[in-house]
Structure formats: structure tokens, C-alpha cells
Amino acid sequence: MLHNPIYLVIIVTMIVSWLIQWRLKSKFAQYAQVGLQSGLSGRQIAELMLADHGITDVRVISTEGQLSDHYNPTDKTVNLSESVYEERSAAAAAVAAHECGHAVQHATAYSMLQFRSAMVPALSSVSTFMPWILLAGVLMINKSVIPLGIGIALFSLTTLFSFVTLPVEFDASRRALAWIDKRGIVTTQEHAMAKDALWWAAMTYVVAAISSLATLLYYVMIFMGSRDRR
Numbered sequence: 001m002l003h004n005p006i007y008l009v010i011i012v013t014m015i016v017s018w019l020i021q022w023r024l025k026s027k028f029a030q031y032a033q034v035g036l037q038s039g040l041s042g043r044q045i046a047e048l049m050l051a052d053h054g055i056t057d058v059r060v061i062s063t064e065g066q067l068s069d070h071y072n073p074t075d076k077t078v079n080l081s082e083s084v085y086e087e088r089s090a091a092a093a094a095v096a097a098h099e100c101g102h103a104v105q106h107a108t109a110y111s112m113l114q115f116r117s118a119m120v121p122a123l124s125s126v127s128t129f130m131p132w133i134l135l136a137g138v139l140m141i142n143k144s145v146i147p148l149g150i151g152i153a154l155f156s157l158t159t160l161f162s163f164v165t166l167p168v169e170f171d172a173s174r175r176a177l178a179w180i181d182k183r184g185i186v187t188t189q190e191h192a193m194a195k196d197a198l199w200w201a202a203m204t205y206v207v208a209a210i211s212s213l214a215t216l217l218y219y220v221m222i223f224m225g226s227r228d229r230r
Contacts, residue, residue: 009214009217010211010214010215013207013211014211017207017208020203020204023200024067024203024204025067027091027197027200028067028197031089031090031193032083032090032091034089034190034193035088036088036089036092036093038184039088040088040093040185041085041087041088041092042080042084042086042088042092042095042096043060043062043080043086043096045092045096045180046080046096046097048185049097049104049179049180049183050078050100050103052183053100053103053104054107058077058078058103058107059077060077061077061080062079062080062082062085063080063081063082066081066083068081069081069095069098069099070099073117076103078099078100078102078103080095080096084096090186090190090194091194091197093186094177094194094198097175097176097180097185098173098198101171101173102172104172105168110168112164112171113168115164116164116168119157123157123158123161126154130151130154133150133151134148134151134155134219136151137149137151137152148222149223155219156216159209159213159215159216162205162208162209162212162213163209165205166206166209169202170202173198173199173202177191177194177195177198
């Protein structure tokens with residue numbers, strides 16, 4: 001079994017995902033100790049970036065958790081984790097600006113964000129029962145390939161969503177880094193730290209996309225193998 005490249009990819013991506021998550025947390029912990037010379041907190045940086053882009057209908061709020069920062073396009077809020085909200089560090093600057101990057105994407109109708117947002121309702125509808133359909137499909141594979149085929153079609157949506165997320169995240173980081181540099185929020189050294197932190201954050205999405213693709217190919221392999229035996 002382990003000689004099959006799909007299984008190897010799944011195992012490797014699981015290991016790499018764990019390593020990247022560990023590295024990401026250590027990087028943010030390291031850069032959180034570096035105080036910004038500008039003295040601005042994550043909240044202040046977020047509010048300033050929104051104002052600079054003429055965005056007046058988005059609120060910056062604090063949310064519980066670690067690395068739980070996100071932009072919510074539904075209620076137009078930039079949600080910063082408690083540490084980032086109050087912190088005045090290179091890590092906080094990177095996260096706050098990145099999440100505001102998503103707000104800028106929303107305000108400017110960035111096509112890939114619109115595409116991803118359009119997929120959310122469909123994914124929310126199928127996410128609860130999709131694993132059960134896949135399980136039923138595998139268990140019934142000798143009787144019928146239809147359930148597994150349906151499961152594969154649904155799972156392909158989650159894989160597509162993972163890959164659509166990549167340009168959205170990279171673009172938000174690009175906007176964030178360009179703005180904090182142009183605005184003088186960070187020094188050259190602090191900019192390098194912010195860029196490094198956002199790169200490791202982006203790698204979590206890359207690995208997630210590869211892992212989703214490998215899992216999809218695994219189910220496709222089972223499906224095709226069953227058809228060949230008929």
C-alpha cells in the first residue's frame with residue numbers, strides 16, 4: 001500500500017502540515033516579541049489601513065483565540081485575536097494588515113474573493129453529509145459505484161475551494177506588505193519579519209490544498225479500480 005504514490009503524498013502532507021503549523025506558531029511567537037518602532041497596535045494599524053483605502057463601513061473588533069484572525073465579508077468586520085488586537089509588534093502588524101487586505105479585496109470586488117465567497121453556501125450545505133456519502137460509497141463499492149461517484153463530485157468542490165483560496169491569501173499578503181512598507185508602519189527589519197510570518201501562514205493553505213487534492217485522488221483511485229474490476 002505504501003508503495004502507491006497517493007498514499008505517500010497523503011502521509012508526507014500530514015507530516016509537513018504539522019511541521020508548518022509548528023513553525024508558524026514559533027515564528028509568530030518570536031516576532032511578537034519585537035516591538036514596532038512606530039508603536040502602533042494591531043487595531044490601530046487595521047483602522048489606518050482601512051481609512052487609507054477609503055473603507056468606512058468595516059469595523060475592527062477583537063475575537064478570542066490564537067491565530068483566529070479573519071475578515072468576515074458578511075458583517076464586514078476585521079476580527080483580530082486578542083493578542084494581535086492589542087499587540088504592537090511585527091507579527092501583529094503583519095496579521096492586522098493581511099486581514100485588512102481581504103477587506104480591500106472585498107471593497108474592490110477582487111474576482112477570486114468573489115468566486116470563493118460564492119462557493120461558501122454550497123460547501124456549507126454539503127460539508128455535513130459529504131463524509132458519510134464517501135464512507136457509504138467505499139463500503140458499497142462492490143455493489144454500486146454511484147454513491148462514491150457522488151461523494152467524489154462533492155469532495156471536488158472542497159478541493160477547488162482550497163485552490164481558489166491560495167491566490168486570495170497571497171494577494172491579501174501582497175497588499176498588506178506593500179501598504180505597511182509605503183505607509184512607514186515598519187522598518188526594513190520589521191518588514192522582513194512581517195513578510196516571513198505571512199509566508200509561513202500562506203504555506204498552511206498550500207499544504208491544505210495539496211492534501212485535499214491527494215485525498216480526492218485517493219477516492220478517484222478507489223472508484224476507477226472498482227470500475228476496472230467490473
